[in-house]
Amino acid sequence: MAFAENHINTDVPEKDVFALHFLQTLSNLSTQNPFSSPDKKSDRVKKIKKAAYVSMARAAGCTDRLWSRALLQRAAKRNNKIVRFPRRRKRVTWLRRRSNRRDPVEEAAAERLRNLVPGGGEMKTSKLMEETAHYIKCLSMQVKVMQCLVDGLSPK
Amino acid sequence: MGGESNEGEMGFKHGDDESGISRVGVTSMPLYAKADHFFSSADWDPVVSGGGGFSSSHYTSMGLDNPGMSCFPHYQPGSGYPDMPASLLPFGDCGGGGQFLGSDKKGGSVGRLIRAGESHEDLHQVSDDAVLGASLTRKRRQLEAESSQRNKKAVEEFQEDPQRGSDHQSQKKQKNDQSKEKESSQSEEAPKENYIHMRARRGQATNSHSLAERVRREKISERMRLLQELVPGCNKITGKAVMLDEIINYVQSLQQQVEFLSMKLATVNPELNIDIDRILAKDLLQSRDRNTPMLGLNPYSGFEGTMPNLSTTTNPQYNPLPQTTLESELQSLYQMGFVSNPSNMSSFSPNNGRLKPEL
Numbered sequence: 404m405a406f407a408e409n410h411i412n413t414d415v416p417e418k419d420v421f422a423l424h425f426l427q428t429l430s431n432l433s434t435q436n437p438f439s440s441p442d443k444k445s446d447r448v449k450k451i452k453k454a455a456y457v458s459m460a461r462a463a464g465c466t467d468r469l470w471s472r473a474l475l476q477r478a479a480k481r482n483n484k485i486v487r488f489p490r491r492r493k494r495v496t497w498l499r500r501r502s503n504r505r506d507p508v509e510e511a512a513a514e515r516l517r518n519l520v521p522g523g524g525e526m527k528t529s530k531l532m533e534e535t536a537h538y539i540k541c542l543s544m545q546v547k548v549m550q551c552l553v554d555g556l557s558p559k
Numbered sequence: 560m561g562g563e564s565n566e567g568e569m570g571f572k573h574g575d576d577e578s579g580i581s582r583v584g585v586t587s588m589p590l591y592a593k594a595d596h597f598f599s600s601a602d603w604d605p606v607v608s609g610g611g612g613f614s615s616s617h618y619t620s621m622g623l624d625n626p627g628m629s630c631f632p633h634y635q636p637g638s639g640y641p642d643m644p645a646s647l648l649p650f651g652d653c654g655g656g657g658q659f660l661g662s663d664k665k666g667g668s669v670g671r672l673i674r675a676g677e678s679h680e681d682l683h684q685v686s687d688d689a690v691l692g693a694s695l696t697r698k699r700r701q702l703e704a705e706s707s708q709r710n711k712k713a714v715e716e717f718q719e720d721p722q723r724g725s726d727h728q729s730q731k732k733q734k735n736d737q738s739k740e741k742e743s744s745q746s747e748e749a750p751k752e753n754y755i756h757m758r759a760r761r762g763q764a765t766n767s768h769s770l771a772e773r774v775r776r777e778k779i780s781e782r783m784r785l786l787q788e789l790v791p792g793c794n795k796i797t798g799k800a801v802m803l804d805e806i807i808n809y810v811q812s813l814q815q816q817v818e819f820l821s822m823k824l825a826t827v828n829p830e831l832n833i834d835i836d837r838i839l840a841k842d843l844l845q846s847r848d849r850n851t852p853m854l855g856l857n858p859y860s861g862f863e864g865t866m867p868n869l870s871t872t873t874n875p876q877y878n879p880l881p882q883t884t885l886e887s888e889l890q891s892l893y894q895m896g897f898v899s900n901p902s903n904m905s906s907f908s909p910n911n912g913r914l915k916p917e918l
Contacts, residue, residue: 413785444825451821509779512803519810529775532782535806539789542813549820556827 413533415463415540421548424458453478459545463537470534471541473522 432454457478460471513528520531520538783802787793790809796802 447825448818448822451824452818455817455821508800509803512800512807515807516803516810519807519814529778529782532779532786535810536782536785536789539786539806539810539813542810542817546813546816546820549817549824553820553823553827556824558827 413537413540415537415544418544418548421459421462421541421544422551424462425455425545425548425552428454428458428461455545455549459541462544463541468534468537469522469526469530470520470538471522477521 429451432450456474460474460478463471465475466472509528513531516531516535517524517526520535522534526534780799783799786806787796787802790806793802793805796805
């Protein structure tokens with residue numbers, strides 16, 4: 404058992420990386436449907452939202468994080484694209500389970516967190532929290548980017 | 560008992576989260592109503608496809624469902640750690656309360672035994688390694704008396720353990736015989752309980768398990784601390800469950816914000832033709848090298864290559880906007896911090912042919 408563990412690395416790239424990815428994804432959206440101005444609003448919203456998440460996953464480092472991988476895979480599945488990432492499934496072993504690693508309260512909350520963070524279904528709790536930290540950082544960055552964009556593009 | 564406190568605590572948190580929402584700048588949206596709406600109406604859910612409506616159900620599942628817990632109301636999400644009455648801590652090394660499963664029923668009687676009279680332990684635990692164990696157990700008890708720093712100090716404790724590894728083996732028998740743990744509540748009676756030197760809880764097979772357990776808890780608490788710094792306004796919260804709730808609410812609120820902003824973007828930009836990005840992309844690519852992942856950079860080169868083709872084919876008719884608005888747009892985007900190099904921006908303004916109309 405190791406005493407010291409490597410310190411958790413939850414660095415996220417700068418804001419413009421997110422901006423870049425987001426804008427690129429958005430323009431891809433627009434180029435995919437060149438003359439489709441009469442889009443339903445909800446479709447547009449969904450497309451933009453999806454673009455936001457996908458671009459965030461890409462900006463944060465596609466394969467570095469479990470949640471980004473899971474996100475991209477889910478998005479690609481929707482588009483019927485086959486995306487393969489090397490992924491290691493880690494199941495809670497019987498041995499672990501025996502050693503009372505679950506705390507009922509904490510486990511319930513961890514379950515909710517697993518549902519929130521993409522790709523969290525199969526992580527151990529410690530890994531889940533690491534992913535959550537990174538996910539929170541990326542989410543806040545994405546929110547900032549979108550806020551800036553909305554502010555910049557809204558009619559003065 | 561645990562259930563009600565949970566409910567009450569969650570009710571309080573509802574109110575807290577409302578203020579939290581306003582803190583992050585989202586206009587007045589009731590958090591939980593929106594959460595359900597968000598997850599049920601979203602066609603493409605970022606997290607779970609088909610996870611609609613789970614948020615409310617998850618809140619109800621927060622209740623303590625371990626029957627043994629009724630004996631040990633000390634670990635509740637509502638009540639923080641620091642004010643735990645001594646009588647409610649039958650187990651010393653409860654740490655994050657992670658040891659309840661499987662040991663509660665027995666622990667109940669044990670706990671009462673312990674609370675009733677420490678003399679029991681005096682009788683049981685005479686050993687050669689009493690001295691060794693004494694200092695350790697005393698230290699452990701003191702450690703765990705401070706429940707808020709429980710997990711941190713478990714590290715120091717843990718670090719001592721390998722030294723006592725051999726002692727553990729000899730004491731394991733006594734450990735299993737006595738079948739109880741010292742607890743932190745009686746730190747004032749430390750001299751009496753000098754002879755308790757078990758570390759593993761009852762119900763644990765070997766020492767390695769308990770050590771692994773402690774390592775795991777330490778990991779989790781470390782990450783909890785990390786998250787605590789990330790989530791605004793969580794510095795005063797101690798207690799894993801409350802903290803986790805806060806984190807969950809924060810993530811939910813961020814996701815709601817993303818959806819809200821995407822709605823706004825859809826409103827603001829009806830044609831979805833954001834052309835400023837080409838300028839930005841080109842500008843950003845030229846003016847700096849960032850530590851972007853290589854995966855991210857490659858699409859740009861392809862993107863760049865197809866840019867001129869797209870501009871001509873995809874939008875044959877457009878009304879050219881005056882250059883002033885374009886430049887002001889660039890200026891505003893620059894001020895937003897998107898573009899770092901303003902000198903390149905002016906070079907794009909004369910490119911009338913390539914630019915598509917703005918909104």
